[in-house]
Amino acid sequence: MIPAIFPRIAKRLAALALFGLAGLSGAQAAQTVLKVSAIPDEAPTELQRKFAPLGKYLEKEIGMKVEFVPVTDYAAVVESLATGKIDMAWLGGFTYVQSKIRTKGATIPIVQRQEDAAFTSKFITADSSIKTLADLKGKTFAFGAPSSTSGHLMPRYFLQQAGIDPDRDFKTVAYSGAHDATVAFVQAGKVDAGVLNASVWDKLVEQHKVDPGKVRVFAVTPPYFDYNWTVRGGLDPDLRKKLTEAFLRLDPTNPAHREIMALQRTVKYIPTRSENYAGIEAAARTAGLIK
Structure with missing residues (x-):
């Protein structure tokens, strides 16, 4: 009986090992490309031009390929974040609120330009x-x-x-x-x-x-909070931290960062949080744009 048991145990261990390797491979594959998009508030060619140097910078900082995914309209950005088709997006305050509602609070705003605190x-x-x-x-x-x-x-x-x-x-x-x-x-x-x-x-x-x-x-208009970079719900927390820190390290006095900052029209990125957009959500409800 004993010789018959060992082969069965060996097969189970081998199957478990293969399962574990397959799961690891899948996790790694999911992290080889960071897919990024932006609300189409300007011409598509302009959005691509503005993002290109930032994308190259982020690739070096996080150690993976960064791919810009253009979308046709604002709703497509919100839906792509909600369904995991993109990992991070440049959103306006209102589109962030829409993404928060669509995902029941899963999307996370990580940084904004200093200017966006009083836009x-x-x-x-x-x-x-x-x-x-x-x-x-x-x-x-x-x-x-x-x-x-x-x-x-x-x-x-x-x-x-x-x-x-x-x-x-x-x-x-x-x-x-x-x-x-x-x-x-x-x-x-x-x-x-x-x-x-x-x-x-x-x-x-x-x-x-x-x-x-x-x-x-x-x-x-009077000032209000506006644009931010938001990540999808479920994005690896370590990757989210790396992205946040990469934005916060950008410095217009650094020659290597100067073009990035100029194209993004900012002098500094600062941390942001969901609570900053409560006023936007209240305004949207007052205006009847969300229920």
Whole structure:
């Protein structure tokens, strides 16, 4: 009897060993590529250009390939985080709130630019008769994407706080889909006015892609928390820590980091947390954009 038992035990041990190796191989395979995306608040080519140096930096810092995954719209970023198709995403405050609700709190914001702790949106026009928010009544107007924090949610919220209901008081409301597209709408005379985030406006002026002699800023929102880098639920905690520390080490005085920081339009990354976006969530509920 004894000789017959040993072969069976040996087979079971061998099977367990193979199972363990297969499981290890699967875990390693899942960690060979970090898939990253971003809300499409600018043209796809611009998003790719901005991310390229940052992606190379992160590859060196975390020791794995970093792949940028473009998406078609804001909702696709939220869904991709929720389903594990991407590991990390550049989100606006509102899209982070949407991802938190979609995943029942599983997504984790890790860092934000220092500027995002007090972000603003700028109202622009080429119409000489528009000088204040009140002058927008009866005019045509363009927001950015419906899920944009700085191109829709917070401007809509602050308009409502000023006693203006865009759906009732504007002649028409359009959604350009992106901040640079909103500027193009206003500059081409497709709408009387629009709103976009302050950072993109400043960049377009610096790059001479908008003529501030024709298109001007006539109002600015109060500050609010906005963009952040968020990781999916279930991402390895050690990898999450490495990513966070990599962002926090970026320094504009370091020549190797200068291009990264310039393209990301920041002087410093700082830690962030879910509680910072409670005001965004409250504004979204007030504006009727989430229930």
